[in-house]
Amino acid sequence: MAADPVFTGLWIAVTIGVYSLMLRLYRRANSFSLMHPVITSSALIIGLLAWSGADYPLYRAHTELLHDCLELATIAIAIPLFRERHRLRALAIPLLTSLSAATALNLCLAYAIGSSLQLLPDSLIALLSKSVTTPVAIGITELSGGSAALTAAVVITTGIIGAMFGPLLLRYFQITDPVASGVAMGTLAHGVGTARAFQMSPVSGAFAGLSMALCAIITSLVLPTIINHLGI
Amino acid sequence: MAPSRLSLLPLNKALQLAVGASILLVLRSLSHWIVDATTLPVPPAALGLMILFALLVLLQRVPAALETIASPLLGHMNLFFIPASVGVIALGGVLVGDGAGLLVAMLVSTGVGLVFCAKLLVRLRRVDSTDGS
Numbered sequence: 398m399a400a401d402p403v404f405t406g407l408w409i410a411v412t413i414g415v416y417s418l419m420l421r422l423y424r425r426a427n428s429f430s431l432m433h434p435v436i437t438s439s440a441l442i443i444g445l446l447a448w449s450g451a452d453y454p455l456y457r458a459h460t461e462l463l464h465d466c467l468e469l470a471t472i473a474i475a476i477p478l479f480r481e482r483h484r485l486r487a488l489a490i491p492l493l494t495s496l497s498a499a500t501a502l503n504l505c506l507a508y509a510i511g512s513s514l515q516l517l518p519d520s521l522i523a524l525l526s527k528s529v530t531t532p533v534a535i536g537i538t539e540l541s542g543g544s545a546a547l548t549a550a551v552v553i554t555t556g557i558i559g560a561m562f563g564p565l566l567l568r569y570f571q572i573t574d575p576v577a578s579g580v581a582m583g584t585l586a587h588g589v590g591t592a593r594a595f596q597m598s599p600v601s602g603a604f605a606g607l608s609m610a611l612c613a614i615i616t617s618l619v620l621p622t623i624i625n626h627l628g629i
Numbered sequence: 630m631a632p633s634r635l636s637l638l639p640l641n642k643a644l645q646l647a648v649g650a651s652i653l654l655v656l657r658s659l660s661h662w663i664v665d666a667t668t669l670p671v672p673p674a675a676l677g678l679m680i681l682f683a684l685l686v687l688l689q690r691v692p693a694a695l696e697t698i699a700s701p702l703l704g705h706m707n708l709f710f711i712p713a714s715v716g717v718i719a720l721g722g723v724l725v726g727d728g729a730g731l732l733v734a735m736l737v738s739t740g741v742g743l744v745f746c747a748k749l750l751v752r753l754r755r756v757d758s759t760d761g762s
Contacts, residue, residue: 446715469653471674473653476695476696491754495749495750503741506738510734511731514733514734517726524738536675545716546713549714549716553710553714559739562736562739562740563743570748585743586743
């Protein structure tokens with residue numbers, strides 16, 4: 398798709414402009430989950446695309462630069478991970494055990510429910526990638542021949558579900574340990590869950606970020622092979 | 630290592646941003662090249678994360694240029710999700726058929742996984758601390 402540079406500049410500017418407005422709105426709404434800037438910005442841009450008559454593949458070609466930045470941001474997760482290396486070493490075994498077991502349970506449940514409801518292959522791939530942070534999920538999806546857009550939608554919705562219901566569930570099951578809460582939020586609800594965990598406590602936030610990165614690494618090593626074997 | 634020596638110079642912030650971005654871009658190229666050459670089933674960005682983590686462990690500190698680029702990138706990661714999530718319109722058909730099923734699968738697996746993860750870690754930490762005492 399040939400992307401005219403005149404419009405590339407415009408669409409990137411529009412995207413950044415809409416995002417910064419929606420971020421301000423989100424903060425004013427006290428970080429209310431349903432006002433998450435990804436949801437509100439995407440909705441507004443979908444409206445703008447419909448109004449201007451531009452189609453999605455063209456918009457996507459114009460905003461390739463922003464998509465590339467996602468890869469750079471993923472690589473940069475190594476930096477907070479490095480800062481937490483001492484705590485990580487002290488807790489490594491219990492943390493990795495519960496993180497891997499929960500991820501396995503999460504994926505099995507999602508796949509079992511998805512396939513028993515006879516969802517399409519693209520939907521199953523999106524479900525299997527769902528608890529990983531979006532850039533990695535998109536990477537796994539592209540590797541497995543799924544739909545990047547569907548995966549992005551499922552991943553973001555999963556994050557919002559985790560951020561909305563996670564703290565309520567943890568309270569209901571009387572889990573007060575800030576480390577355990579953070580690990581659970583980061584493992585199951587990645588970036589959106591991590592942002593929410595930082596509001597619970599700084600310790601929860603740090604461990605959520607750490608778990609998000611670890612979950613992304615472990616899943617990206619294992620999942621593409623599993624998807625191949627399942628023959629989706 | 631070139632990046633660390635550069636960061637010792639009194640660079641202004643703009644230059645630090647540029648140097649930090651260059652380091653990340655080189656790591657991105659390197660990880661794409663490794664994935665292409667070896668056909669490893671790993672997303673290049675995740676491989677880049679691992680390479681950078683290994684480099685930081687070797688260096689034992691975070692170069693200032695990387696520190697400078699990391700905070701805007703990580704702080705506004707949501708912005709970079711937008712191009713992909715706008716793509717929801719490109720799949721109207723799938724969402725109509727699978728939307729409800731996807732939502733059920735997401736709600737159940739996320740909720741159960743979250744509680745299981747936290748409960749298991751609380752129990753494992755308790756076992757650890759009783760062993761230690």
